[in-house]
Amino acid sequence: MNELLKIKNLSKNYHTKQDETLAVDNFSFDLKNGDFVAIVGPSGCGKSTILNILAGLDTKSKGDIILNEKNKIGYMLQQDALFNWKTVLENCLLGLEINKNLTKENKDYVLDLLNTYGLKDFINSYPNTLSGGMRQRVALIRTLATKPDLLLMDEPYSALDYQTRLSVSDDVYQIIKKEKKSAIMVTHDIAEAISMADKIIILSKRPSTIKKIIDIKLTDKSTPIKNRKAKEFGYYYDLIWKEIDHDV
Amino acid sequence: MYSLEHKKYLQKAKKKNFLIKLTQIFILIIFLIIWQLLSDYKIINPFVFSSPTKVFETIISLHNSGDLYNHILITVWETFISFILGTLLGIIIASIMWWNKFLAKVIDPYLTILNSLPKVALGPILIIWVGAGMQSIIVMALLISTIITIINVYQGFTNIDPIKIKLMKTFKATKSQIYFKLILPGTLSNIISCFKVNISMSLIGVIMGEFLVSKEGIGYLIMYGSQVFNLDLVITGTIILCIVAVIMYGLVLYLEKKLIVNK
Ligand SMILES: Nc1ncnc2c1ncn2[C@@H]1O[C@H](COP(=O)(O)OP(=O)(O)OP(=O)(O)O)[C@@H](O)[C@H]1O
Numbered sequence: 358m359n360e361l362l363k364i365k366n367l368s369k370n371y372h373t374k375q376d377e378t379l380a381v382d383n384f385s386f387d388l389k390n391g392d393f394v395a396i397v398g399p400s401g402c403g404k405s406t407i408l409n410i411l412a413g414l415d416t417k418s419k420g421d422i423i424l425n426e427k428n429k430i431g432y433m434l435q436q437d438a439l440f441n442w443k444t445v446l447e448n449c450l451l452g453l454e455i456n457k458n459l460t461k462e463n464k465d466y467v468l469d470l471l472n473t474y475g476l477k478d479f480i481n482s483y484p485n486t487l488s489g490g491m492r493q494r495v496a497l498i499r500t501l502a503t504k505p506d507l508l509l510m511d512e513p514y515s516a517l518d519y520q521t522r523l524s525v526s527d528d529v530y531q532i533i534k535k536e537k538k539s540a541i542m543v544t545h546d547i548a549e550a551i552s553m554a555d556k557i558i559i560l561s562k563r564p565s566t567i568k569k570i571i572d573i574k575l576t577d578k579s580t581p582i583k584n585r586k587a588k589e590f591g592y593y594y595d596l597i598w599k600e601i602d603h604d605v
Numbered sequence: 606m607y608s609l610e611h612k613k614y615l616q617k618a619k620k621k622n623f624l625i626k627l628t629q630i631f632i633l634i635i636f637l638i639i640w641q642l643l644s645d646y647k648i649i650n651p652f653v654f655s656s657p658t659k660v661f662e663t664i665i666s667l668h669n670s671g672d673l674y675n676h677i678l679i680t681v682w683e684t685f686i687s688f689i690l691g692t693l694l695g696i697i698i699a700s701i702m703w704w705n706k707f708l709a710k711v712i713d714p715y716l717t718i719l720n721s722l723p724k725v726a727l728g729p730i731l732i733i734w735v736g737a738g739m740q741s742i743i744v745m746a747l748l749i750s751t752i753i754t755i756i757n758v759y760q761g762f763t764n765i766d767p768i769k770i771k772l773m774k775t776f777k778a779t780k781s782q783i784y785f786k787l788i789l790p791g792t793l794s795n796i797i798s799c800f801k802v803n804i805s806m807s808l809i810g811v812i813m814g815e816f817l818v819s820k821e822g823i824g825y826l827i828m829y830g831s832q833v834f835n836l837d838l839v840i841t842g843t844i845i846l847c848i849v850a851v852i853m854y855g856l857v858l859y860l861e862k863k864l865i866v867n868k
């Protein structure tokens with residue numbers, strides 16, 4: 358498998374009036390095509406910062422990010438940020454509209470995604486009529502609409518209650534696998550990371566450096582909910598729990 | 606379709622509403638009757654306090670001389686112009702401020718000063734600078750409505766959820782795309798609620814202006830009445846002004862309902 362993304366010695370300094378904060382220090386990582394990687398680490402260690410830099414929303418202080426020109430990045434934020442004056446479909450077409458790429462073909466692709474992932478009856482509804490889980494799915498389809506090769510997700514389910522969270526993460530996982538995307542997901546939830554990712558990057562306290570990278574190998578790997586029952590699950594959970602710096 | 610309980614609930618609500626309306630009309634009628642009686646029996650000085658019948662007679666005579674509609678039309682026209690100009694100007698300036706945060710920071714204290722200044726104090730200067738005519742009246746109204754619009758609309762712009770701006774940026778949106786696809790539509794309800802404030806502000810400005818300079822309009826009618834000590838005319842003018850204000854406000858409310866389909 359070829360590499361989709363190479364990150365070399367990435368560092369990020371934030372400057373404020375009071376202080377200078379080194380948020381990320383010497384972060385290096387290569388992502389293979391089709392990989393699903395989770396990043397876990399203590400609160401405030403710089404996880405969002407890494408994603409923001411990868412998505413081009415923030416500048417890096419040092420280091421190199423090598424991404425093939427052809428490969429597009431999609432970013433799914435923690436909040437769904439749906440526009441309440443646009444219908445579900447219009448919300449999903451936002452990225453295409455901005456990139457002036459709103460072709461019939463692309464629109465059909467979005468409609469297809471909406472139909473496939475349980476939003477068929479809500480295409481022309483406004484977001485305020487949707488449940489939290491549905492909103493998050495709309496947000497994912499909005500990201501997928503521009504056909505990114507790499508999906509960045511920053512705690513995509515943390516606004517959801519536990520039940521919804523489980524079922525939506527199952528859906529999202531299947532969408533990502535079916536559409537053959539690569540993904541980097543930041544999460545606070547160790548169980549979620551183990552159940553979804555092929556690889557887990559554990560970050561240290563700020564400035565975040567890589568503490569450990571763990572390959573997740575589960576017997577009979579299938580959907581996230583089923584993966585939680587795998588016999589290695591507990592082992593990985595303990596392993597990661599011990600590695601993360603806990604403040605309390 | 607509805608259950609009996611729900612029907613009863615609806616009926617009750619309807620009845621309550623009707624009762625409120627009825628009481629409101631009743632109060633108005635009682636007020637008019639008492640006013641008339643007090644004036645008829647000279648308990649209050651009818652020359653100073655006028656009376657409903659005298660007001661009615663004044664309206665009839667204004668109607669007969671044909672002046673009434675001219676005065677109303679002039680005031681409405683001036684208000685309309687000021688409202689449109691003030692709103693547009695306010696939105697444009699707020700947009701420029703959003704676009705250029707440096708400029709916004711620079712003019713912020715000046716806006717605060719202008720906003721807290723009682724604009725009527727500028728009247729005498731305006732007459733000299735702009736001339737004693739309709740221009741002064743409109744400039745006066747603009748001063749009042751534009752500044753408040755700038756402040757309200759700009760606040761709406763800056764209240765847009767930063768997450769939504771971040772989202773736009775994840776799609777590599779340009780600044781003008783962020784403005785037209787997010788900021789402006791996202792602030793639409795603020796802007797429309799500004800209309801309500803502005804129509805009142807414009808009318809206040811126009812009447813203030815008419816007090817100062819004009820030869821026509823409802824403000825002039827009131828001013829003229831007070832100068833010749835015709836209190837019937839003053840009170841009639843004020844009542845007409847009330848009615849005009851209510852109608853214009855109602856129109857804006859109607860517009861608001863039409864424009865905000867989904868919120
Ligand atoms: N724009 C900024 N200016 C200054 N400092 C910042 C900025 N953004 C983040 N930081 C600081 O950088 C550090 C890392 O922030 P970041 O948001 O990446 O953490 P995180 O790992 O995503 O945290 P969380 O788990 O709470 O989401 C924090 O200490 C934060 O205070």
Ligand SMILES: [Mg+2]
Pocket residue numbers: 404405406511
């Ligand atoms: Mg974060």
